[in-house]
Amino acid sequence: MLTFTIRRLVLAIPTLLFISLVIFLLLELAPGDPMAQVPLTVPPEVKERMREALGLGEPVHIRFVKWLIQFFWIEPQVLIDNLFGTSLSEGKLRVLSWQTRSPVMDIVVQRMPQTLWVVGMSYILGVLIALPIGIYSAYKQYSIFDQVGTFISMIGFSVPTFFTGVLLIVIFSVNLGWFPSIYDTTHKVTDWDSLVFQFRQMAMPVFVLALYNAAQISRFMRASMLDNLNQDYVRTARAKGLGEKVVVLVHVLRNSMIPVVTVIALGVPHVFGGAIITEQVFKVNGLGQLLIGAIEANDLPMVQTLTFIFALLIVLFNLIADVLYGVLDPRIRYD
Amino acid sequence: MTEPTQKIAPGSGGATPAGALTDPIPVAPPRSQWRDVWDQFKHHKGAMLGGIIFLLIVLLVFVGPLLWPYDATYIDIRSRNQGPSFAHPLGTDQLGRDTLARMMAGGQTSVSVGITAMLLALFLGSLVGVLAGFFKRLDGLLMRMTDLFLALPLLPLLLVMVLLFRDPLNAAFGPETGIFILIVVAIGVTSWMPTARIVRGDVLALKEREFVLAARSIGTTNTKMITRHILPNVLSPIMVSATLGIANAIITESALSFLGLGFPPDFPTWGRLLFDATDYLQQYPERVFWPGVAISLTVLSVNYLGDGLRDALDPRIRGR
Numbered sequence: 001m002l003t004f005t006i007r008r009l010v011l012a013i014p015t016l017l018f019i020s021l022v023i024f025l026l027l028e029l030a031p032g033d034p035m036a037q038v039p040l041t042v043p044p045e046v047k048e049r050m051r052e053a054l055g056l057g058e059p060v061h062i063r064f065v066k067w068l069i070q071f072f073w074i075e076p077q078v079l080i081d082n083l084f085g086t087s088l089s090e091g092k093l094r095v096l097s098w099q100t101r102s103p104v105m106d107i108v109v110q111r112m113p114q115t116l117w118v119v120g121m122s123y124i125l126g127v128l129i130a131l132p133i134g135i136y137s138a139y140k141q142y143s144i145f146d147q148v149g150t151f152i153s154m155i156g157f158s159v160p161t162f163f164t165g166v167l168l169i170v171i172f173s174v175n176l177g178w179f180p181s182i183y184d185t186t187h188k189v190t191d192w193d194s195l196v197f198q199f200r201q202m203a204m205p206v207f208v209l210a211l212y213n214a215a216q217i218s219r220f221m222r223a224s225m226l227d228n229l230n231q232d233y234v235r236t237a238r239a240k241g242l243g244e245k246v247v248v249l250v251h252v253l254r255n256s257m258i259p260v261v262t263v264i265a266l267g268v269p270h271v272f273g274g275a276i277i278t279e280q281v282f283k284v285n286g287l288g289q290l291l292i293g294a295i296e297a298n299d300l301p302m303v304q305t306l307t308f309i310f311a312l313l314i315v316l317f318n319l320i321a322d323v324l325y326g327v328l329d330p331r332i333r334y335d
Numbered sequence: 336m337t338e339p340t341q342k343i344a345p346g347s348g349g350a351t352p353a354g355a356l357t358d359p360i361p362v363a364p365p366r367s368q369w370r371d372v373w374d375q376f377k378h379h380k381g382a383m384l385g386g387i388i389f390l391l392i393v394l395l396v397f398v399g400p401l402l403w404p405y406d407a408t409y410i411d412i413r414s415r416n417q418g419p420s421f422a423h424p425l426g427t428d429q430l431g432r433d434t435l436a437r438m439m440a441g442g443q444t445s446v447s448v449g450i451t452a453m454l455l456a457l458f459l460g461s462l463v464g465v466l467a468g469f470f471k472r473l474d475g476l477l478m479r480m481t482d483l484f485l486a487l488p489l490l491p492l493l494l495v496m497v498l499l500f501r502d503p504l505n506a507a508f509g510p511e512t513g514i515f516i517l518i519v520v521a522i523g524v525t526s527w528m529p530t531a532r533i534v535r536g537d538v539l540a541l542k543e544r545e546f547v548l549a550a551r552s553i554g555t556t557n558t559k560m561i562t563r564h565i566l567p568n569v570l571s572p573i574m575v576s577a578t579l580g581i582a583n584a585i586i587t588e589s590a591l592s593f594l595g596l597g598f599p600p601d602f603p604t605w606g607r608l609l610f611d612a613t614d615y616l617q618q619y620p621e622r623v624f625w626p627g628v629a630i631s632l633t634v635l636s637v638n639y640l641g642d643g644l645r646d647a648l649d650p651r652i653r654g655r
Binding site: 015018019022023026027029154155157158159160162163166167169170174175269273276277280281291292295303306307310311313314315318 | 487491623631
């Protein structure tokens with residue numbers, strides 16, 4: 001198992017390098033010019049020097065290698081500096097945003113908590129809703145609960161988040177006025193009232209994403225439970241006199257969770273990607289909103305770094321899912 | 336000593352021919368596979384309903400504009416922001432354009448994008464899947480490529496692609512065709528991977544079957560083998576992917592338009608209409624409703640269709 005994990009980790013490196021190259025080359029084609037906003041009175045040779053100062057003067061491969069060094073070598077040093085108070089990265093050039101002229105990772109770190117709060121909470125909530133629904137509707141297959149549950153999950157699966165979000169805003173913000181329609185990022189939780197307000201402003205985005213995630217996961221859970229409920233070992237467990245609760249919740253559930261856990265792990269990065277839309281609907285000032293803003297402002301280092309972070313998450317959680325699969329299911333040991 | 340069971344004397348069969356030979360020769364042709372599939376499909380109520388609703392939507396958006404008197408781009412500034420009336424059943428927008436006409440025009444674009452992108456994704460997916468499954472030498476390379484594509488962050492990349500190629504394509508093909516090609520290609524290129532994986536798995540299993548061996552032994556060439564023997568047999572997973580592909584493409588197109596990076600404002604699609612309506616959320620909340628319902632209903636019906644199709648095409652469940 002350990003050798004398998006190490007092998008996968010080693011394999012992940014060329015994958016990530018390739019993905020970063022693809023993103024870099026794609027952005028290389030970008031038509032925008034970071035000097036477009038500079039006044040026309042600035043002479044061309046000064047513009048050329050400004051361009052060089054942004055690191056644009058050099059050929060493609062040099063810039064790619066420089067970006068790699070900045071992202072994989074200098075940024076971790078900055079992280080270590082911040083954690084332990086050392087000064088490893090002093091004077092070294094970091095990945096700079098063209099919009100703000102400040103390090104990209106600083107902005108990412110600023111925006112991360114909002115995304116993690118909303119997206120993370122909604123994913124946890126979605127999983128917590130989905131598992132019992134999936135288990136019960138598989139156990140009572142074709143019952144009314146199952147029919148209704150399947151229908152609702154089909155709806156949650158089909159209705160795009162940008163419609164559910166807008167619909168919730170119309171109902172609960174415009175008509176009823178219960179929840180604020182815009183997420184206030186500067187809000188600080190200091191006492192009970194502000195905590196209540198934090199939950200109120202999180203309610204709608206979290207609900208939208210949770211519904212979407214719950215719909216997908218509950219379908220997987222139901223299918224996986226159905227696969228296991230008719231197996232011989234379930235009949236054996238019943239035949240030796242185990243209670244129904246033990247049979248379903250211990251024997252069947254543990255075996256059905258194997259594929260579901262990997263699906264949950266695989267879903268995490270896609271949730272970050274899908275949250276781009278939800279963040280846009282509720283004006284949550286998170287990573288997705290940062291990406292959209294950067295794309296519109298032609299801020300290529302920011303787009304490059306953010307897209308790569310999303311790719312990194314996908315590769316990482318794929319790895320986690322694979323390793324989890326091996327750990328949970330002794331029949332599938334890769335070595 | 337064992338008692339011998341009924342002995343059949345060799346050569347004495349002439350008087351009483353074996354039972355099978357006396358059976359009447361079947362006159363009616365055997366039931367075709369597609370007949371069985373249809374019978375099973377008919378029993379799936381959700382799938383039938385989904386199929387009918389999807390056909391109705393397609394019919395409405397493609398035939399409706401021919402019958403409806405208002406044009407989607409006709410501006411009647413004096414009758415702007417109207418509520419539902421007999422002349423405008425869904426009201427008018429901030430420029431006095433008829434919402435129903437715009438919904439139908441938007442549906443045309445959304446459904447065409449969905450179907451075209453699905454066809455492109457299916458073509459790419461089946462091509463990669465069949466090649467990887469059939470030719471062992473290509474397998475490793477193509478599947479690594481599929482894995483790499485699966486590891487790409489798709490929505491951010493789609494946004495970047497739209498940003499990068501919008502202007503060159505607009506210049507080459509005109510604003511409407513250009514963005515249509517861009518969106519269809521972008522969605523198609525980023526959604527073929529699941530189809531490729533499923534098709535490859537099926538082709539690998541099919542290759543070991545006797546009929547393939549038989550076909551090979553009479554000298555069938557690889558091209559003929561793929562078109563005559565492999566492709567018809569992997570049609571069912573491809574059809575199921577097709578329905579899911581339409582749903583996925585429609586949602587992706589709407590999402591892009593909703594983020595403001597899809598079709599231009601004067602070119603209605605359902606996603607674009609929804610995006611424009613959110614600006615008037617406070618005053619006219621009902622405007623958000625129609626495009627949203629149209630997207631959701633289409634996707635829901637296609638998903639149900641896919642569910643029913645999957646059940647109908649799975650011979651293990653058929654007949655239950």
